Amino acid sequence: MSTRARIxxxxxxxxxxxxxxxxxxxxxxxxxxxxxxxxxxxxFYVHVPAAxxxxxxxxxxxxxxxxxxxxxxxxxxxxxxxxxxxxxxxGAIMLITGPLWGRIAWGTYWTWEPRLTLTLLLWxxxxxxxxIRGSVADPxxxxxxxxxxxxxGSLNIPLIHVSVxxxxxxxxxxxxxxxxxxxxxxxxxxxxxxSLAGFTLLFLGLFTFRYAVERLRRRPLPAAAGEAGEALx
Amino acid sequence: xxxxxxxxxxxxxxxRLEFRTGGRLLSMIAFVVLAGFLFAFALDxxxxxxxxxxxxxxxLVILFASTAGAGRIFDAEEEEGxxxxxxxxxxxxxxxxxxxxxxxxxxxxxxxxxxxISLTAFLDVRDQGSLTAHAAVLLPGTIxxxxxxxxxxxxxxxxxxxxxxxxxxxxxxxVPVIYLGATSTARVLLxxxxxxxxxxxRLLWAFAVGSVFIGAALFRHLTxx
Numbered sequence: 001m002s003t004r005a006r007i008x009x010x011x012x013x014x015x016x017x018x019x020x021x022x023x024x025x026x027x028x029x030x031x032x033x034x035x036x037x038x039x040x041x042x043x044f045y046v047h048v049p050a051a052x053x054x055x056x057x058x059x060x061x062x063x064x065x066x067x068x069x070x071x072x073x074x075x076x077x078x079x080x081x082x083x084x085x086x087x088x089x090x091g092a093i094m095l096i097t098g099p100l101w102g103r104i105a106w107g108t109y110w111t112w113e114p115r116l117t118l119t120l121l122l123w124x125x126x127x128x129x130x131x132i133r134g135s136v137a138d139p140x141x142x143x144x145x146x147x148x149x150x151x152x153g154s155l156n157i158p159l160i161h162v163s164v165x166x167x168x169x170x171x172x173x174x175x176x177x178x179x180x181x182x183x184x185x186x187x188x189x190x191x192x193x194x195s196l197a198g199f200t201l202l203f204l205g206l207f208t209f210r211y212a213v214e215r216l217r218r219r220p221l222p223a224a225a226g227e228a229g230e231a232l233x
Numbered sequence: 234x235x236x237x238x239x240x241x242x243x244x245x246x247x248x249r250l251e252f253r254t255g256g257r258l259l260s261m262i263a264f265v266v267l268a269g270f271l272f273a274f275a276l277d278x279x280x281x282x283x284x285x286x287x288x289x290x291x292x293l294v295i296l297f298a299s300t301a302g303a304g305r306i307f308d309a310e311e312e313e314g315x316x317x318x319x320x321x322x323x324x325x326x327x328x329x330x331x332x333x334x335x336x337x338x339x340x341x342x343x344x345x346x347x348x349x350i351s352l353t354a355f356l357d358v359r360d361q362g363s364l365t366a367h368a369a370v371l372l373p374g375t376i377x378x379x380x381x382x383x384x385x386x387x388x389x390x391x392x393x394x395x396x397x398x399x400x401x402x403x404x405x406x407x408v409p410v411i412y413l414g415a416t417s418t419a420r421v422l423l424x425x426x427x428x429x430x431x432x433x434x435r436l437l438w439a440f441a442v443g444s445v446f447i448g449a450a451l452f453r454h455l456t457x458x
Contacts, residue, residue: 069454121405128402135392145388148454149402152447 005212009205016202023195031191043101045191049199050093051119055157057087057203058122061129062154065147074218077143080150082210084129086203091123118160125153236328243324243332248339250309257305261298261344268294269351276356283356288419290356292411294348296378296404299341303382304389304399306337311390326456327449330383334445337386338379345371362421370421370434374414376441381406384448387455413437 027042034041064080067073098116099109110116129149136142184192251258272290276283310316319329349371353361361367381403389399413433420430 117408121408124401124405128398128405131394131398131401132388132392135394135398137393138391141391144454144457145391148388148451151451152406155447 002212005208009208009212012201012205012208014205016198016200016205019194019198019201023191023198026191026194031187032185034188037105040101040104043097045195047094047097047101048192049195050090050097052196053090053199053203054087054094056200057083057090057207058126058154058157060207061087061126061150062157065150068147069144069151075215077147078211078214078218079207080147081133082207082214084126084146084150085210086207088123088126088130090199090203091119091126095120095123115160118156122153122156122160125149125156129153236325237331239324240328240331240335243319243329244335244339247306247333247336251336251340254309257302257308258340258343261302261340262347264298264301265294265344265348266351268297269348269355272352273355278357284358284422287352287356287358288422289415291348291352291418292374292415294352295341295345295375296407296411298344298348299337299375299378299382300399300403301396302340302344303337303379303403304386304396306333306383307387307390320456326453329456330449330452331445334380334383334448337383338375341375341379341382345375358422360422360424362424366421366427366430367418370414370417370430370437373434373437373441374410377410377437377444378407380441380444380448384444384452384455387452409440410437413440 023045027045031042031045033039060083061080064076064083067076068080102111103109129146132149133142133146136145269290273283276286307316310319320326349367352358382399385399385402388402389395392398413436417430417433417437
C-alpha cells in the first residue's frame, strides 16, 4: 500500500471516528429530546447517517461498475468492490437501527411498508453481488457479472426515494432536504449534520484503505518473488 | 432478416429441443402438480379456506417452477459448446436474449395454465372469476418472470453455486411481481371490478417492459467470452 493511501485512509478514519465520538456526546448530553417520541428519537442520529452512507456507497458501486463494464478498467472494479463492502456494512447498521426505533415508535420491529421493503431488497441484491463475484471460476467474468448485478440493483434507489411520496407509508418523510428548508430544531440539525460528516468520513477512510488493499492484491508478483515461490514448491 | 425474426428462430429451436428432450418441462409439470397436492394437505381447510390463499399459492408455485427451470434453458447448449457457436452467428445479443426469453415464456405459460388448473381444483376454488381478467394479470407477470429468470439464469450457469444462486439474485427483484400479481389474482378470484386491478396491471406491464429492455441491453456483458 502506498504511503499516500495509508496517510489519507488513516486521516479520514481518525477524523470520522473522532466526529462520531463527538456526535455521541451531543446525542447523550447536548441535543434536546423530541417532544412526541422522547429519547428513542436519538436513534435518528445513527440511522439517517447510516442510510445516507449506504446510498452514497451504492451510488459509487453503480458508477464504478458502469465504468468497469464500459472500459474494463481494473481500478473501477476495485473501487466498486471497496464501496460495495461499505454498502453492505452501513446498510446492516441502517437495517438494525430502523427496527429498534420502530419497536418503540410504531409498536413493531418490522412492517412491510415500501421504503423498508425496497431497502431490504437492495441489501439482499448486494449480498448477491458478493455471491456471484466469489462463485464464478473465471475472475474476469465474475467481475463483469457482479457489475451487472450492481447496476440492476441500483435501479432500486430512485424507487426507494420516491416510495415515501408515491405510496401510503409509515416511514417519516424528509425533514432536512425540503423545498421550504429544514423543519428540524437547530440543535437537532447540528447533531445530525455532525453525525453525517462523521459517517461519511469513516466510510471514505475505510473505502480508501479497502481500495488500496484491493489494488495491492491484484498487482502481479515480482519475478523474484515468483521464482522464490516456485523454489519452495 | 430482422432481429425479431432471428429471435423467433432461436425460440423455435429452443422449444423444439425442449419438447424433444422434455426433461425440464416434465420436471416443472411434476413440480406444480405435486406442490398443489401438498398445499391441499398442508392447509387446515376448516381454519383457512383454500380460496383465501389460492392467489398467493398460484403465484408462488409459478415463481418456484419458473426459477427452477429458467437457468436450464442454457444447459443443453452449454454442455455441447453450442452456445459459443450461437454467439458466433450474425445474431445480435439482444436478439439471443429475446429468443431465449420467449422460449422460457412459452414454457412458463404452459406451467402457469397447469398451476392454475391444479391449484383451483385441489384447493376447491369454485368461482374462478373471468378467464380474460386472469390472462390480463398473468401475461405481464410471466413476461417479467421469464425475462428476469433468463437474464440471471445465464449468470448462475457459470457459478459454482449453480441453482442455489438464482433465487438469491432473482427473488429480491421479483417481489413487486409477486405482490402485484398475487393481489390482482386474488381480486379477480373475488370478481372485484377491474378498476381495482388496473393500476397493479399497469405496474406489472412497466416491470415486464423494463426487465425485457434492461435484460436485452445488458445481456452482451453476460455473453462476452
